Amino acid sequence: MTTAALKKDTKGTKALRWKEIGLSNAKVIDLYRQMLLIRRFEERSAQEYGKSKIGGFCHLYIGQEAVGVGAIAALREDDYIFSAYRDHGHAIARGMDPKGIMAELFGKFTGCSKGVGGSMHMFDLAKGFMGGYGIVGGHVPLASGTAFASKYLGKDSVTVCFFGEAAANQGVFHETLNLAALWKLPVVFICENNRFGMGTAVERSTAVWDIYQKASAYDMTRQWVDGMDVLEMYRVVKAAVDRAREKNEPTMLEARTYRFRGHSMSDPIHGHYRTKEEVEEQKKSDPLLTFGRELLEANVLSQSVIDEMELEIKKIVDGSVEFAEHSPEPPADVLFENVYV
Amino acid sequence: MAVIAFREALNQAMCEEMERDPNVFLMGEEVGQYQGAYKVSQGMLQKFGEKRVIDTPITEAGFAGLGIGAAMVGLRPIVEMMTWNFAILAFDQLFNNAAKIRYMSAGQFKVPLVVRGPSGAAHALASQHSQSLESMLAHVPGLIVIIPSTPADGKGLLKSAIRDDNPVMFMESEMMYGHKGEVPEEEYLIPIGVGDIKRKGEHVTIVAWSKMLHVSLAAADELMKEGIEAEVIDPRTIRPLDEDLIINSVKKTNRCVIVEEAWPFASVGAEIASRVHSKAFDYLDAPVERVNGADVPMPYATNLEKLALPSVPKVVAAVKKVLYR
Numbered sequence: 001m002t003t004a005a006l007k008k009d010t011k012g013t014k015a016l017r018w019k020e021i022g023l024s025n026a027k028v029i030d031l032y033r034q035m036l037l038i039r040r041f042e043e044r045s046a047q048e049y050g051k052s053k054i055g056g057f058c059h060l061y062i063g064q065e066a067v068g069v070g071a072i073a074a075l076r077e078d079d080y081i082f083s084a085y086r087d088h089g090h091a092i093a094r095g096m097d098p099k100g101i102m103a104e105l106f107g108k109f110t111g112c113s114k115g116v117g118g119s120m121h122m123f124d125l126a127k128g129f130m131g132g133y134g135i136v137g138g139h140v141p142l143a144s145g146t147a148f149a150s151k152y153l154g155k156d157s158v159t160v161c162f163f164g165e166a167a168a169n170q171g172v173f174h175e176t177l178n179l180a181a182l183w184k185l186p187v188v189f190i191c192e193n194n195r196f197g198m199g200t201a202v203e204r205s206t207a208v209w210d211i212y213q214k215a216s217a218y219d220m221t222r223q224w225v226d227g228m229d230v231l232e233m234y235r236v237v238k239a240a241v242d243r244a245r246e247k248n249e250p251t252m253l254e255a256r257t258y259r260f261r262g263h264s265m266s267d268p269i270h271g272h273y274r275t276k277e278e279v280e281e282q283k284k285s286d287p288l289l290t291f292g293r294e295l296l297e298a299n300v301l302s303q304s305v306i307d308e309m310e311l312e313i314k315k316i317v318d319g320s321v322e323f324a325e326h327s328p329e330p331p332a333d334v335l336f337e338n339v340y341v
Numbered sequence: 342m343a344v345i346a347f348r349e350a351l352n353q354a355m356c357e358e359m360e361r362d363p364n365v366f367l368m369g370e371e372v373g374q375y376q377g378a379y380k381v382s383q384g385m386l387q388k389f390g391e392k393r394v395i396d397t398p399i400t401e402a403g404f405a406g407l408g409i410g411a412a413m414v415g416l417r418p419i420v421e422m423m424t425w426n427f428a429i430l431a432f433d434q435l436f437n438n439a440a441k442i443r444y445m446s447a448g449q450f451k452v453p454l455v456v457r458g459p460s461g462a463a464h465a466l467a468s469q470h471s472q473s474l475e476s477m478l479a480h481v482p483g484l485i486v487i488i489p490s491t492p493a494d495g496k497g498l499l500k501s502a503i504r505d506d507n508p509v510m511f512m513e514s515e516m517m518y519g520h521k522g523e524v525p526e527e528e529y530l531i532p533i534g535v536g537d538i539k540r541k542g543e544h545v546t547i548v549a550w551s552k553m554l555h556v557s558l559a560a561a562d563e564l565m566k567e568g569i570e571a572e573v574i575d576p577r578t579i580r581p582l583d584e585d586l587i588i589n590s591v592k593k594t595n596r597c598v599i600v601e602e603a604w605p606f607a608s609v610g611a612e613i614a615s616r617v618h619s620k621a622f623d624y625l626d627a628p629v630e631r632v633n634g635a636d637v638p639m640p641y642a643t644n645l646e647k648l649a650l651p652s653v654p655k656v657v658a659a660v661k662k663v664l665y666r
Contacts, residue, residue, distance in 0.1 A: 080414070114447035123446035130413060131446060135437050141403050142438060145410015152366070152392070152416060159410075172433070175403030182398065338448040339482050341506035 016298055021235045025300050031073060031230050032295060035065040035288055037313050038089045041098055042261075044317045045088065045105060049265045053324075054105045057134075058119045061089030063260035066287035067192050068093045070233025071160060071255075074241050080128045080146045080159040082139050085120035086192075087132030090162060096124050102320035108327035115330040116338070128157075136197075137163060137170030140189070144176045147187035151248060158244040159187045160237070165211050165254070166197025174217070177252065181218040186244035188237065189215075189252045192227060194259040199273035215252035227255030228285040258282040342523040348381045350492035350524050351457075351513065354499035355382070355419060357528065359389055362417060365503055368395040368404055369421030369458075378423045379459060379518050405431035405456065409439050409508075412454040417503060422458035425512060426472050431456075439508035440483030455502045457511035459518070460488070461552060461602050462639055462650060471639035471646075473551075473603035476612070478510045479580040485533060486579040488512040490554035492522040494577055497531030505533060514552050536583035538590070542572035545660050546590040548613055549600040550575055553651055557600050560656035571660060579609055587613060588620050595626040596663040600651050605633035627663040632656055 018028045042060045049058050061068065064086075072081065072093040083090040091101050096112060104111030105119055113123050120134040130146065133139035143161035150157045167173055168191055180187050191211050195202050208214055215222040221243065225236040233255060240251035260283060262268050270276045283289075295301040345353075359365045366389075371378045373386040373396040386394040397404040401422065408418035422428040428435070439452050462471035479486045485507050489495040495513070502509040539554060540561055549557040554575045561571040572590050576583055591597045597617050599610040614629040635649040 113445060113449075116447050117445045121445040123449050125446070125449040130410075131442065131450075133438070135433060138406075138433055138437055141406020141434065142410035142413070144403070145407040145412070146414050147410075148407055149411040149414045149416050152411070153364075172402045172406065175400040176406065178398065179400065179403050179407060334447075338444050338446075340485070341443065341451050 017231050021231065021238070023231070023234070028231070028295065029301060031069055031234070032291055032301065033309055033313070034069045034093055035230065035291070036309060037098070037316065038065045038069070038092050039288055040313050040317050041092060041101070041320070042088060044321060045102070046261070046265065048105070048321060054119070055107065056118055057085065058105070058265045059086040059263065060261045060265070061086055063282070063286065064192055064194060064227065064257045065089055066230035066233055066291070067190070067227040067255040067257050068162070070230040071190055071237040073234050074238035075158070075160060078128065078157045079241070080130050080143070080157060082130045082143045082159070082161040083122070083132045084136070084139060084163050084167065085132055085134045086164070087120065087122050091122045091124070091129060094124070094127050094129050096122070096127055096129060098316055098320040099323040103324040103327050106324035106327070107329065108324055109330040109334070110323065110327040114334060116334065137167035137173045139163070140167065140173050141176045143187050143189070144180050144185055147180065147185035148183065150186055156186070156245050158241050160190060160241070161187060162190050162192060164197060165191055165193035165195070165202050166200070166205060167191070168211050168214055169206055174214070177215055177218045177220060180250040181220045184248040185250055186248050187250045188240045188244055189250070190237070191252070191254045192257055193254050194257050196259070196263065196273065198263045198267070201273065210254070212252055212254035220250055220252050222252040224254040224256055227257030228287045228290065230287055230291055258285070260286070342525055344521050345492055345524050346518065347492045347495055347513070347520045347522070348379060348518040350496035351381050351499055352383060352385070354496045354503070356385065356388065358500055358503040359393060364415060365417045365419065366393040366395065367419045367421060368397055368408065370397055370399055370423045372396060372421050379515060381518065382421065401427050401430040402434055405434040406438065408454050408456070409434060409442070409452055412452045413442065413450050417453045419455045419457065419503060422456060424470060424515070425458055425460040425474050426470050428456065428458065429474070435478070435484065435508070435510070436481050440481045444483060451506045452508045453506045454508045455499070455511055456508070457499070458513060459515040460512040461514050461516070462646065463515040465641055465643055465646060467641040468638035473601070473634065475512055475579050476603055476607060476609045479609060483508065484580065485509040486512065487533065487577065488551050488579055489577055490517070490551050490575050492520065493524045494531060494537065494575070496524055497529050498533065498577060501530045501533050512551065516552055531577070534578045534581040534583060536574055536576040536578070536586040538572060538586070539575045540571065540573040542570035542594065544570050544594055545572070545596040545598060545663060546587070546594045547571050547573045547598045547600060547656065547660065548576065548587055549573065550577065550579070551602065553600045553602050556651055556653060557656055560653045560660065563653060563657050564660055569660065569664065582613070584616055584620070587617065591617050591621045592624045595624050597625070597629045598632065598656065598659045598663060599629065600632045600656050602634050602651060604636050605631060606636060608633060627665065630659040630663050632659045
């Protein structure tokens with residue numbers, strides 16, 4: 001898709017794609033930077049996991065950065081975001097402090113959920129980050145709830161809900177789409193179709209491979225979008241969010257993407273369910289690679305600026321690990337806190 | 342005091358709270374146009390309109406989850422389950438989301454939600470419609486479980502539940518919706534977690550709730566004829582449990598019988614028996630006796646259903662056993 005990055009306008013001069021969707025050069029550089037930050041943060045998370053600094057399940061967002069970054073860039077500060085268990089990237093894209101996210105991964109008291117939540121349960125009330133959830137599809141109805149509340153309270157906050165393509169096989173996904181369409185709720189469902197529910201390919205798990213078409217059963221506005229293209233993600237999500245905000249119309253989007261790492265840290269990158277060749281082929285559409293190339297070709301970015309960005313991000317990621325390392329564990333009395341109000 | 346039916350008391354509680362707080366609303370199957378499957382929400386659609394009395398499709402997990410999400414951002418939903426049997430479809434929402442969001446978010450979010458509906462056997466509804474599931478709900482930290490047995494308790498506790506900032510599971514009874522009782526005219530609340538001595542006595546403590554409270558009171562009348570004075574305790578709230586009330590009563594009577602409609606394995610009665618044994622062991626003159634529903638799915642045939650449920654003779658027999666009579 002991104003080979004069409006620079007298209008000719010009628011006068012024969014090169015038009016920049018992002019200008020057509022109202023984004024400044026500074027904004028697209030920021031989108032690139034966010035994707036890079038997520039990539040480097042996740043790579044470091046994998047290293048720290050290897051050193052047993054991070055425990056439990058740890059699902060990396062590497063490969064899917066364009067989905068979260070493009071989608072979340074289309075939101076206002078007072079909008080709500082629900083994520084699933086692959087939530088670090090969404091949290092970073094929402095502007096949550098990488099220190100708090102890394103500390104959460106380390107199980108430290110300074111984490112965004114005070115070390116109680118962990119990798120799968122990042123929360124930030126102030127950012128409208130309504131949490132990461134670990135039961136596949138189980139969080140989808142919650143998003144209809146915040147959307148319902150917006151409408152009930154006369155607010156124009158929109159809710160965006162991220163989930164994987166495997167979640168679309170769960171009953172509660174369909175129950176929620178029905179309610180959202182029936183009651184015209186301001187919610188955008190974003191299915192990140194990374195092709196695998198753990199190790200089961202989409203073709204082996206669902207009768208309808210075009211996941212977005214599942215919304216046709218509820219007569220809901222729907223489309224697929226190239227999830228490796230951050231500008232396409234922004235453009236399509238922005239239109240859906242605007243529809244939700246202005247007309248209380250829900251939308252179902254299927255972002256076609258690919259995860260370059262295993263399902264979780266205990267899962268190899270390739271193995272029984274996909275080949276090394278397939279992964280390498282998919283890496284050709286790495287959003288950092290393709291978008292970076294596009295920005296370089298348009299002279300919006302230069303290699304030296306990218307190098308500086310890498311250094312700045314390295315400092316942030318190093319700083320987050322340093323912060324996490326030196327933060328205290330949750331005190332013992334936290335064990336019994338917040339079970340009840 | 343006015344004498345009103347249980348369903349009317351619950352209706353009053355919801356109406357009063359909805360008048361007091363515009364963020365309280367009722368949603369569920371048949372709560373609006375149909376006026377409630379068991380008429381608990383009768384007249385509420387007319388009083389509050391479609392915005393606040395909302396008919397849902399038959400989609401328990403969907404609307405339970407919707408209620409949880411709405412509660413996370415400031416609304417105070419009352420979600421009616423046509424029965425708790427159907428709420429099993431929503432247990433993932435209640436166990437994994439409602440009960441845990443506050444904890445997982447380190448207190449950033451709260452879930453002020455009430456899920457309510459009838460529980461337990463009615464008449465001849467057979468296996469899938471006759472379950473008492475309070476022990477499953479009470480097992481989960483983060484949930485509050487209330488199970489009242491009189492109209493006055495129902496009203497006062499439902500009002501407290503709606504005002505509480507935690508997810509509250511409120512269990513009623515199809516068989517008790519028509520029960521009448523005195524309910525104060527003025528506004529009142531009954532605190533969550535406080536039990537009630539429904540009948541004073543010296544010889545034995547009977548702990549029972551919901552329909553079984555009434556079976557136990559009838560049994561106490563029978564026992565009285567033989568000079569046995571039973572103290573009947575209604576915990577009213579299962580979680581948090583008013584343990585002190587039970588333990589102090591057992592310390593006085595030295596004997597304890599627990600009567601519950603639910604299955605015996607890993608039941609609330611098992612929990613109470615364990616606590617009585619460990620906290621009042623030296624006071625007990627006999628092991629705690631439990632009367633439970635039979636450990637089988639509920640049969641349809643009326644004679645078998647009767648055999649499966651606790652009854653006055655079964656309670657009388659259990660009391661006599663702990664009294665060695």
